[in-house]
Amino acid sequence: MFFHDCFVNGCDASILINGPTAEKTAIPNVSLRGFEVIDAAKSQLEAICPGVVSCADILALAARDSVVLSGGVRWEVPTGRRDGLVSQASDVANLPAPNDPITVQIRKFADKGLNIQDLVTLVGGHTIGTASCAVFSYRLYNFNNTNGPDPDINQAFLPQLRALCPNGGDGLTRVGLDTGSIDHFDTSYFANLRNGQGVLESDAKLWSDPMTQGFVQRFLGVSGILGLTFNIEFGKSMVKMGNTELKTGSQGEIRRVCTAIN
Numbered sequence: 001m002f003f004h005d006c007f008v009n010g011c012d013a014s015i016l017i018n019g020p021t022a023e024k025t026a027i028p029n030v031s032l033r034g035f036e037v038i039d040a041a042k043s044q045l046e047a048i049c050p051g052v053v054s055c056a057d058i059l060a061l062a063a064r065d066s067v068v069l070s071g072g073v074r075w076e077v078p079t080g081r082r083d084g085l086v087s088q089a090s091d092v093a094n095l096p097a098p099n100d101p102i103t104v105q106i107r108k109f110a111d112k113g114l115n116i117q118d119l120v121t122l123v124g125g126h127t128i129g130t131a132s133c134a135v136f137s138y139r140l141y142n143f144n145n146t147n148g149p150d151p152d153i154n155q156a157f158l159p160q161l162r163a164l165c166p167n168g169g170d171g172l173t174r175v176g177l178d179t180g181s182i183d184h185f186d187t188s189y190f191a192n193l194r195n196g197q198g199v200l201e202s203d204a205k206l207w208s209d210p211m212t213q214g215f216v217q218r219f220l221g222v223s224g225i226l227g228l229t230f231n232i233e234f235g236k237s238m239v240k241m242g243n244t245e246l247k248t249g250s251q252g253e254i255r256r257v258c259t260a261i262n
Helices: 002-006 035-048 055-069 089-094 102-110 116-127 158-164 188-194 201-208 210-220 230-242
Strands: 130-132 174-176
Touching (some): 002 055, 002 230, 035 055, 102 201, 116 188, 188 201, 201 210
Antiparallel strands (some): 130 174
């Protein structure tokens, strides 16, 4: 949720606002879950110190805590964000899409001041969580109008995905993005990419494209390649992303409730 927020008008909790044309109504956001967790935290904070803690800061801290609760390493989250006053579904085009080529992914991240290592690191957040069949089933049956599967999918993995997402089946069925380890923050997601078990097309391309494959290898500690520690780098990249297009000082506001501007 934090990622989806920061890529649209900065980290200003605009993803939390309700409304018929708000960001959360856009197709890439309709499957986001956990809004009630943020609302509950806001309610308790307002009871103790009204008008002090922004929804944007709550979202940033909750993102960190969800990683820690999933077995990841804690990082310090800078605070002081203010909440945005605009939330439009039409702005969500900035968000990286599950079928974006690597060049487009790189450009979208660069537009937010994030480099290729940040891209691979942050997309590694898919080590926890799920995606609906509707998002990726085209890869299983009719990739690029070929009437066949995406060749990046491991042939032994394909039947498993097809069993979870039958052709013409329920598009709302959710599938783990990190096969065999969907609730634990670890590097198995990157091992799956190497093994042709990336669920999303954009994930699979992290391995098939040489511009990003090297970073995947470094997270996996491939022999002869200077390694990176995923847990540590993830926190660094989250802080970097969390500083995107901040609203501070007199910009924005501190919302009383996260679902509506004051």
